[in-house]
Amino acid sequence: MLLAPSTVIVGAVLIAPLGMLLAISLLQRNPNGGVIWGSFSLDAYTGFLFERGFSGERELNWDYVSIFARSVGLAGIATITSFVIALPTALWMAFQPPQRRLLLVFLVTLPFWTNLLVRNYAWILLLRADGLIEQLLHALGLLDGRMGIIYTPTATAIGLTYSFLPFMLLPIYLSLEKLDRRLIEAAFDLGASRWRTLARIILPLCMPGILGGVILVFIPGLGAFISPELLGGGKTMMVGNLIQAQFGYGRNWPFGAALAFVLLVLVLAATYLHRIRFRPAS
Amino acid sequence: MALSETAFLSCRDLRKTFGATVRALDGVSVDIAPGEFFTLLGPSGCGKTTLLRTIAGFERQDSGTILLGGQPLDGLPPYRRPVNTVFQSYAVFPHMTVAQNVAFGLEMQRLPRPEIHARVEAMLALVRLAGLGARKPNQLSGGQQQRVALARALANTPKVLLLDEPLSALDLKLRNEMRLELKRLQAETGITFIFVTHDQHEALTMSDRVAVMRDGRILQIGTPAEIYERPAFRFVADFIGEANLLDATRIAPNRFRLAGGAELDTAEDGPETATLAIRPERATISPDGTIPGTVEQIVYDGADTTYHVALAGGATLRVRETNRAGLAIRAQLGAAIRVTIDPAAIRVLAE
Numbered sequence: 001m002l003l004a005p006s007t008v009i010v011g012a013v014l015i016a017p018l019g020m021l022l023a024i025s026l027l028q029r030n031p032n033g034g035v036i037w038g039s040f041s042l043d044a045y046t047g048f049l050f051e052r053g054f055s056g057e058r059e060l061n062w063d064y065v066s067i068f069a070r071s072v073g074l075a076g077i078a079t080i081t082s083f084v085i086a087l088p089t090a091l092w093m094a095f096q097p098p099q100r101r102l103l104l105v106f107l108v109t110l111p112f113w114t115n116l117l118v119r120n121y122a123w124i125l126l127l128r129a130d131g132l133i134e135q136l137l138h139a140l141g142l143l144d145g146r147m148g149i150i151y152t153p154t155a156t157a158i159g160l161t162y163s164f165l166p167f168m169l170l171p172i173y174l175s176l177e178k179l180d181r182r183l184i185e186a187a188f189d190l191g192a193s194r195w196r197t198l199a200r201i202i203l204p205l206c207m208p209g210i211l212g213g214v215i216l217v218f219i220p221g222l223g224a225f226i227s228p229e230l231l232g233g234g235k236t237m238m239v240g241n242l243i244q245a246q247f248g249y250g251r252n253w254p255f256g257a258a259l260a261f262v263l264l265v266l267v268l269a270a271t272y273l274h275r276i277r278f279r280p281a282s
Numbered sequence: 283m284a285l286s287e288t289a290f291l292s293c294r295d296l297r298k299t300f301g302a303t304v305r306a307l308d309g310v311s312v313d314i315a316p317g318e319f320f321t322l323l324g325p326s327g328c329g330k331t332t333l334l335r336t337i338a339g340f341e342r343q344d345s346g347t348i349l350l351g352g353q354p355l356d357g358l359p360p361y362r363r364p365v366n367t368v369f370q371s372y373a374v375f376p377h378m379t380v381a382q383n384v385a386f387g388l389e390m391q392r393l394p395r396p397e398i399h400a401r402v403e404a405m406l407a408l409v410r411l412a413g414l415g416a417r418k419p420n421q422l423s424g425g426q427q428q429r430v431a432l433a434r435a436l437a438n439t440p441k442v443l444l445l446d447e448p449l450s451a452l453d454l455k456l457r458n459e460m461r462l463e464l465k466r467l468q469a470e471t472g473i474t475f476i477f478v479t480h481d482q483h484e485a486l487t488m489s490d491r492v493a494v495m496r497d498g499r500i501l502q503i504g505t506p507a508e509i510y511e512r513p514a515f516r517f518v519a520d521f522i523g524e525a526n527l528l529d530a531t532r533i534a535p536n537r538f539r540l541a542g543g544a545e546l547d548t549a550e551d552g553p554e555t556a557t558l559a560i561r562p563e564r565a566t567i568s569p570d571g572t573i574p575g576t577v578e579q580i581v582y583d584g585a586d587t588t589y590h591v592a593l594a595g596g597a598t599l600r601v602r603e604t605n606r607a608g609l610a611i612r613a614q615l616g617a618a619i620r621v622t623i624d625p626a627a628i629r630v631l632a633e
Contacts, residue, residue: 182373185340188360189367190387190438200386204377 018264025257033251044258064242064259068266071238074153074228075221078160079168082217083210085161086168091202094176105173108166120159120230127155127231151233159227164220168213175209176202211274219267239263290316290474291337291442296346298332298498306332307343308498314442314476319468321477323485324495325521330478333495334444337476339363350441361390365442366435370450372427374419380406380430381415387438405433408467425456429463436471445477449484461488482522486510494518510561516631519559526560526599538630542594544573546623552630562588562602564627567612571620575599577613589613591621 028039051061093104111119126132127150137143149155179202187197203210225240234241239259246256291314298307306329314320322330335341337348339360348355355363366387375383384405388398406412409429419427428448435443445464449457465488468475479485485492486506493503494517502514513519516527530538530546532554539545546558567589578598579590584605589612591599601621603612613619 180371180373182369182371183375185360186367186369186373186375186434187386188340189338189365190434191361191390192386193361196390201375 021257021260025254025261027254029252029254031251033253035253041254044252044254045262047255048258048262067237067242068239068263070153070236071222071240074157074160074236074238075218075224077157078164078221079214079218081157081161082165082168083213085165086172086213087210090169090173090176091198093173094179101177105170108169108173111166116163117226117230120163120226123155123159123162123231124150127158150231151235153232153236156228156232156236156238159231160221160224163224163227164217167216167220171209171212171216172206173209175206175212179205215271222267223263290314290318290351291476292349293333293337294347294349296333296336296343296348298329298336298341298343305329305498307336307346310346310495310498310500312493312500312503314474317472317474319465319475319477319488319490321479321485321489321492322495323479323482323492323522325480328495329498330480330495331446332498334367334446334476334478337442338365338367338444364440365444366438366440367444367446368428368431368435368448370447372419372424372431372451374427374430374434376419378419379415380411380417380419380422383419383430384415384433384437387434391438401437405437408436408470409433409463424452425460428452428460432464432467436467436473439471440473442474442476445475447478447480449479450481457484464488486522494521496521511629513559513629513631516557516559519629519631524562524600524602526558526562526565528558528560528593528597528599530556530558532556536625540573540593540595541597544594546572546628547625548628548630549626550628550630553632557631559629559631560599560623560627562600563604565599565601565621565623567601567603567619568622569620571622573599573621573623575619575621577615577617577619580611580613580615587611589619591619 024035025044026040026042027035027037028041028043030036046058048064049060050058053059093101096104124131127147128134129146129148129150131150134143134147137147149158183201183205184197187201192200222238223240223243224238225244228234228236228238228241232238243256243259243263246252246259250256293310293312296307296310297305300306308329310329310333322333324330332341336343337355339355339358339362343356350364375386378386381402384402385398388401393401402415403412406415409432411426411429411433414422414426419430422430428451431448448464449460452460461484464475464477477484477488486509489506491503491505492509493500494509495501496517502509502518504512509518510523513522513525519525520527528540530540532552533539533545536548536551537545538548538552538556538558540558548558563586573593575591575593577589578592581588581590586602586604589601589603591601593599599621
């Protein structure tokens with residue numbers, strides 16, 4: 001009985017929209033936008049892998065699969081770079097005095113006060129030709145000519161890393177902060193250097209935080225559409241852009257819904273495999 | 283106190299201040315002999331744990347030096363010091379099995395696999411955990427985790443083993459068991475133990491020597507019997523065991539008068555105004571006693587009974603009688619009695 005309210009909320013905000021999405025993906029598209037209610041079609045799903053040739057026969061089409069693969073690649077790169085940045089930062093933060101730790105956590109969450117779109121525009125100013133970073137490198141004599149980063153997949157990766165870094169940093173920081181300091185002292189006491197203490201004690205014990213960070217960066221990174229659009233110049237399309245396009249100028253709601261569903265199933269499958277792999281010891 | 287040249291572990295004039303005001307160590311000097319079971323005893327905040335952590339290398343002293351076998355340890359990080367610690371909270375690595383915990387220090391020394399394996403087995407047998415090597419710490423009881431922490435710290439054959447209140451988290455029965463266990467381990471390994479506790483009973487029963495600490499200083503060092511029988515300070519007499527502390531004035535050599543007028547002969551002499559420290563079990567109710575009083579409370583404790591005797595000057599003297607004769611009571615509540623005290627049992631303190 002006490003679970004009733006939460007059941008209603010989960011049903012209303014999670015299950016119902018997903019149900020609508022599934023229903024839309026199984027309808028026929030209305031060429032003028034929206035769908036034809038009451039129709040049924042698997043076109044949206046077959047369209048993911050096949051396209052119709054001139055004579056109506058089916059031909060394999062790898063375009064969408066390659067967009068998925070590129071998304072996985074870019075999200076993966078963003079996950080790895082944000083981990084490489086987040087781990088030392090979180091370590092440093094966790095060993096500050098408690099008062100300063102609070103301030104640092106506040107600073108990490110500060111970017112959330114500004115819209116993500118605006119912050120990605122700011123990166124254009126930094127990365128563009130004759131932008132701030134280029135000017136700085138010129139002034140330091142480290143570069144002449146152009147960096148040529150803006151509107152490339154590299155810029156997209158930078159934007160993704162920037163956007164999702166706090167989601168990597170905070171879970172790692174929280175697990176480090178909870179870590180019993182006596183365990184680190186015990187490792188030192190038993191002859192472990194700093195590096196070996198990190199590898200043998202700190203990292204294994206912070207694995208839940210690290211995995212949490214990886215999931216929180218990788219999965220939203222897969223569906224991101226702002227950074228690839230603005231910093232990648234719309235040239236490196238990711239799944240997020242593709243889905244957005246179907247609901248926007250593509251006017252193919254069923255295909256957009258089907259893409260979203262394929263992405264959801266892939267993510268759930270990956271999470272499930274991960275749970276089998278890292279099943280907590282009973 | 284003379285600092286011996288042959289001391290094994292020697293702390294000289296250690297000072298350590300936390301923040302601006304807290305003097306955790308205020309000039310601590312102590313010499314510990316090889317193979318000794320040495321206890322640092324004191325109330326919380328007396329600096330005993332800070333001293334231990336400074337020896338381990340977790341804290342750095344502001345001044346003073348620590349010598350181990352004549353070599354200074356100052357400035358060495360914990361992982362370069364030939365000492366190991368057993369932590370109060372065990373600090374057993376939760377993600378490793380028992381065997382992996384014990385092997386950790388040996389792996390850090392990069393010993394060959396077969397040697398590590400043999401040593402882990404020997405250590406587990408030593409602490410009576412043979413066969414439990416594959417268990418995870420959360421499958422063990424508190425006492426067993428404590429043994430893992432001991433095996434892990436002893437595996438590296440440290441020159442000194444530091445124990446930070448290792449028994450305080452255990453229940454009474456386990457604590458008594460582990461006390462004997464620690465004594466046995468120390469005898470079998472011959473390693474110098476430095477044991478930190480706030481429990482005077484632990485200190486008395488286990489140690490070769492005890493250092494009583496207060497406010498960052500060592501007040502007195504001695505064998506348990508010396509500390510108990512011949513406390514040098516009022517604080518020591520009061521903190522270790524139970525003591526009657528009576529204010530007295532010297533009226534003649536080796537003779538003191540209590541506030542209420544009763545006079546006592548003492549084996550040792552003292553200053554004009556002194557505190558007489560008397561253990562309750564060294565006082566006896568006796569018809570020919572010199573100290574008159576009234577029984578105001580009787581506390582029966584099985585093996586013995588403590589009589590709280592109100593003296594004429596307002597002070598209370600506790601007298602503990604062993605219950606040799608079963609139900610026989612030495613005095614009734616409210617009875618006027620007399621107490622006698624062996625002059626040799628009275629410690630005359632200047633404080």
